[in-house]
Amino acid sequence: MRTSAPGILSLPRVRMSKSRLQDDVFNKLRDLILNGEIAAGQLITVQALSDAFGVSAMPIREALQRLVAAQALTTISGRSIGIPPLTRERLLDLTRTRLVIEGAAAEWAVDRVTPAILARLEQLASEMRSSVRDQDVKRFLRHNREFHFTIYKLAGSESAYTIIEGLWLQVAPYFHHLYKLNRYAKASDDHDMILKALKTGDQQGAGDGVRADIRSGSELLLGLLAESAIPHLDVVSEQPWSSETGDLMPG
Numbered sequence: 003m004r005t006s007a008p009g010i011l012s013l014p015r016v017r018m019s020k021s022r023l024q025d026d027v028f029n030k031l032r033d034l035i036l037n038g039e040i041a042a043g044q045l046i047t048v049q050a051l052s053d054a055f056g057v058s059a060m061p062i063r064e065a066l067q068r069l070v071a072a073q074a075l076t077t078i079s080g081r082s083i084g085i086p087p088l089t090r091e092r093l094l095d096l097t098r099t100r101l102v103i104e105g106a107a108a109e110w111a112v113d114r115v116t117p118a119i120l121a122r123l124e125q126l127a128s129e130m131r132s133s134v135r136d137q138d139v140k141r142f143l144r145h146n147r148e149f150h151f152t153i154y155k156l157a158g159s160e161s162a163y164t165i166i167e168g169l170w171l172q173v174a175p176y177f178h179h180l181y182k183l184n185r186y187a188k189a190s191d192d193h194d195m196i197l198k199a200l201k202t203g204d205q206q207g208a209g210d211g212v213r214a215d216i217r218s219g220s221e222l223l224l225g226l227l228a229e230s231a232i233p234h235l236d237v238v239s240e241q242p243w244s245s246e247t248g249d250l251m252p253g
Contacts, residue, residue: 027055028065035074035085036170038143038177046075046083074171085175090227096173097220103165104150104216105209108196110157112205119156120200123149127193134187139178147174149193153200153212180222188218 031051034040051062066083069075076086086092126149133142147170154166180189192215199207 023057024061024064027051027057027061028068030055031065031069032074032167032171035069036147036167036174037140038147038174039140040085040175041178042085042088042175044084045078069171072168072171074168086172088173088176088223088227090224093173093220093223093227096169097216100166100169100173100216100220101213103162103169104154105213107154107157107159107162107166108212109205109209110159110162111153112200112203112208114156114158115200119152120197123152123197123200126152127190127197130193131190134190143174143177146177146189150212153196153208176223177219179226180219189215192218 040046046066048059048062048066051066052059055062066075070077070083073086075083078084126145129145130142130149133139133145151163151166154163157163192211195214196208196211198204199211
């Protein structure tokens with residue numbers, strides 16, 4: 003693992019496809035954000051990403067520009083990029099929109115669910131419960147994302163899926179804060195409610211389960227914001243970040 007300046011994102015080298023270089027770089031960065039592996043207060047530099055991905059600066063800059071346009075990232079100063087600060091007003095706006103779009107997508111998914119998809123969702127729910135017991139935040143967040151997006155993809159609306167992905171890009175970097183409040187155990191209960199509705203063909207129940215999941219997480223984040231317990235861009239981590247563990251590593 004290479005070292006980096008304090009607060010700067012550090013990544014291991016990964017092999018990128020030459021034929022789809024721009025998309026590969028963008029997708030890798032997008033997945034890191036959606037999985038909650040880039041936290042507020044951590045900086046991303048073009049040079050660090052260029053070194054990690056083994057590519058020139060151009061596709062890195064293009065990917066970052068796309069993510070800035072999607073409000074998933076923001077320019078901090080000079081050549082540094084980071085997660086935009088989360089304000090009460092911004093969180094409330096994201097939550098209102100998520101309740102409508104994600105709730106509807108879950109309802110639409112009910113008539114399209116298959117035994118194979120149900121089996122995969124049950125496996126993911128089990129993995130999340132195991133992650134809670136093992137206190138493995140990174141694994142929980144990764145499976146949580148797959149659980150939700152499997153359902154949203156099943157809805158059969160590319161427009162809704164794209165909107166939902168854009169919403170998650172803006173809020174997912176803050177999901178790891180919920181672990182400290184035992185939110186993940188409550189999320190498992192919400193996931194069980196969603197699964198039950200999908201199995202029984204209950205459209206309203208599936209939508210209500212997703213909305214309950216969104217609402218309870220949002221309420222906890224609002225509480226953290228009121229306590230100033232969520233770092234913003236001016237509070238940069240004093241330790242480098244490692245994508246191998248998702249944790250802050252000793253410098």
